[in-house]
Structure formats: structure tokens, C-alpha cells
Amino acid sequence: MYDAVAGVSVAMVGIPQSLAYAELAGMPPVAGLYAGALPPVLAAIFASSPYLQTGPVAITALLTFSTLSTVATPASPEYVGLGLALAFVIGVVRVLLGVLRAGWLAYLMSQPMLLGFVPAAAVLIAASQVPKALGVNPPEEGNEIVAAVTSLADPGAWSLAALAVTALTALVIVGGRRLHTLFPGVLVAAALGVAVSAAGLYPGAVVQSVPSGLLPFTLDDIPWDRVPSLILPGVIIALIGFTEAASIARRFAAEDGGRWNSNREFVGQGVANLAAAAVGGMPCGGSFSRSSVNRMSGARTRWSGAFTGLTVLAFLPFAAVLEPLPLAVLGAIVIVAVTGLLKFRPLVRLWRVSRPQAMIAWATFLATLLLAPRLDLAVLLGVGLSLAVFLWRLLQLEVDVTAHDGELTLAPRGVLWFGTAQRLDSLLHDLLAAHPDTVRLVLDLTRLGRIDTTGALVLRSILEQARGSRLETEVRGVPPQSQQLTDRVLTPRTSPLE
Structure with missing residues (x-):
């Protein structure tokens, strides 16, 4: 009973979030719903953490976009097929790492590197949503930072309706948290956005197409000949995306005095991505915000994640009700969600702890911003610097x-x-x-x-x-x-x- 209540509570937050993260990844909005349906059900079978919630997440969505946007047009059939192929590669990598008991590989992503990468990625995520929040069309060229700066520099193009919806969404989500930690601010904001738009009171861009129906099971849309080119970014996303899931499970296990198993979580997250590839979803991972909601809602076992997926599955026949949802709402949901990742104080403090480690963190931070959308290069640079500092220290x-x-x-x-x-x-x-x-x-x-x-x-x-x-x-x-x-x-x- 407790798991069912917690699972439904998470689904109420996860449904609008899934649409927002699909937009961030450059995938059709419905791909986010598909990734939040069957994948968490299968992940629950293998999970060791009673709280970890699997589905679309911000960092993995951004990495998906950075990988695919350079080779295909976002939301195009080619792009969607590559997104499924990428989910397949991530799934295979994670399952293999778990089966081979190589969970320790997740720790190759050094803490200084992640301290630089995560806030920089959060800046890019928030910047990518600024045009939606302002109701303007982003420039065709340039990365997320350029798009945000260009949009902010032209106040005459801003949409007052989009600004009002963005502000209302942020107010509902942030204000709801202050009222109670379990207040479904994301759900309420999405419902208000749909109501305002459906009543003809919002003239801006909306989601438009969210097909209703059951999950489509097919592997025909995956371009198998393109899979080899996705192996390197797939490995990077498999490891970086898993660090979030690992930190969630490890933190909650420590607070509860319980245990978690990295190999089992690797398998669970891998199977989830394989399922996403088979049902037209998108690459997914463990969500910190939804896992926290799950825990606070009284979840007792890992089956709460399965109840979340089953709730989303039950919603799919009615998914078309989300078509009037303003894109400004989705942009605000993403911006508010990543504000918790904008942690710059640890970067500053690191200078006082270790200059070499601080150099790794700051170099990764700057590389992530400057090399976008090639975030894989920024990650490789951070890993390379971490190894170089390690070897340098060994030689001292x-x-x-x-x-x-x-x-x-x-x-x-x-x-x-x-x-x-x-x-x-x-x-x-x-x-x-x-x-x-x-x-x-x-x-x-x-x-x-x-x-x-x-x-x-x-x-x-x-x-x-x-x-x-x-x-x-x-x-x-x-x-x-x-x-x-x-x-x-x-x-x-x-x-x-x-």
C-alpha cells in the first residue's frame, strides 16, 4: 500500500517532467512518457535501492542532445531513431558492467571532474530553456549559451504571455515546496498551463502532438548500421548518467543504515534503457528529485518504482490531454528542476583544498561550456586531466x-x-x-x-x-x-x- 501511494505520487510529478526532458533531449514529447512507463517497471526488478526512481532525467537528456544534435535534426525521424539506438547502447553497456561486476568503473568519473561538469551542464540546460521561457524562437546557429544570450538581448521579441506562464509555473513549483515537500507543484503547474491554453487564453507555442494509446513495441526504427558510431558517447553517458543514480542510492542507504549494490543498479538501469529503446522512448537514468519524492511519500521497497511505471502506463491512453500544454511551462519546469545542480561554492572551496584537483574541476567546467554541444569531449578532457594528475602525484x-x-x-x-x-x-x-x-x-x-x-x-x-x-x-x-x-x-x- 505504501509503495503504491508513493509510486502514484511520483508519477504525478514524473509525467510533466518526462515531457520537459524529452523536449530537452530533442525527442518527441511522447518519448519521455514512454521512457517513464515500462523502463521503471523493469528497473524495479533488479534494483537494490527501495527509493531509486528511473526515467527521463536532465543530465542524460542534455547528453543525448549533445550527442545527436551534431549528426541529425532534433525531433526528425532520423534523430528519433538515433535516440533509440543510443538508449540501446547505453542499456547494453550498463547491463554488461553489472553482469561483469564492474560497478567500480562508475568511480572513474572523479569527484573534481563531476564538480565541474554538473554545474556547467546545469547552466547549459537552463540556458537551453530560456527561449521557451521568453516565448521566442532560438537562433539556428550557436550553442545553448548563445541562444540564451541572443534571446535575452532582444526584449522586444519577448512574449508577455510566455513570461507570465513561466513566472506562474516557477511560483507554483517553488511556492508549493515551501507549503509542503510533497505538494505536487509540477503537476499543478502543468494542469494550470493546460487549462489556460485549452481555454484559448494562451497564444504562444504549445506541445501540439502527444499521441494517446498503448506502448509501441518495435525495434524497426533503430538504425542498426549507426550503432557503432554511438558506442563511445554511449559509454560516456552510461557512466556519467549512472553516477547520479549511484549517488542517490548510496546517500539514502547511508541515511537509512541499509545497503545498495552498484552491480544490481547497473543491470536495472541497463534493462530500463533497453526497454526504452524497444518502446520508442529515450535514454533514461535515476532521478534525484523523483527519488526524493518517492522516499518522502513513504516508499518501503523497490516496487514503488514499478507502481510509478504502471501509473504512467495507465495514463498513456489519455496522453492527448497534454497537447495544449505551453512550451513555456516545460521550460520553467526544467529551469526550476536544475537550479539545485547550480552549485558553484564547492568549485570555489576546492582551490583551498587542492589546487591540482581544482584545476581539473575548473577545466572541465569551462570545457563543458565552451565545447557545447560536444560534451563528450569535455568529459574526456576531465577524465584525462584526472588521470594525468593521478600519474603526476604517483611520480612525486x-x-x-x-x-x-x-x-x-x-x-x-x-x-x-x-x-x-x-x-x-x-x-x-x-x-x-x-x-x-x-x-x-x-x-x-x-x-x-x-x-x-x-x-x-x-x-x-x-x-x-x-x-x-x-x-x-x-x-x-x-x-x-x-x-x-x-x-x-x-x-x-x-x-x-x-
């Missing part, structure tokens, strides 16, 4: 040196491996030359993270050279995880490398 070996009363102490910090071990050897030669009165050498390894075989061999070489120079030697603080290897290498009689 800082050594604290203390010389006192003939005792020379070396305390390396970092990882002692084949990429850094020779630095320690070279440094010792320079230090012994600079301190000819040294009679005792101490290697303090307490601040090392790890020692590999090459590092252990270099340590042995250093100790042998010191003993050959008639110095006393001491090694202390070997990292526990490297203790066995280090003992075997530093003890000549038992060393397997003799």
Missing part, C-alpha cells in the same frame, strides 16, 4: 631530511615504486656528500603509502651502500601492506631475488 616523492649529531634521517612521503625509487637513491648520494660526518643512517618509512618490488630493491641497495661506507643503519615504519615484501627483500638469506 617528497623526502624530509634531518641531520643531527652524525645521524642522517630520510623520511620519504608518497609511494615508493619504480617511478620514484631512484630519486631516493640519488638523494642519498648527494646528502652523504653534503654531510661527511654522518655515522648513522635512518630510513623512516611511516609516511609511505606503499612500496613495490623495485622500491624494496632500492632500499636494499641504499642500506648495502651505507653499510659499505661503515654507517649504522635503521629502517622503521614500514607500511603494513608492504611489510612482507620488504622483509623478504631486505633480508639477504631469504630474498628470492638473490
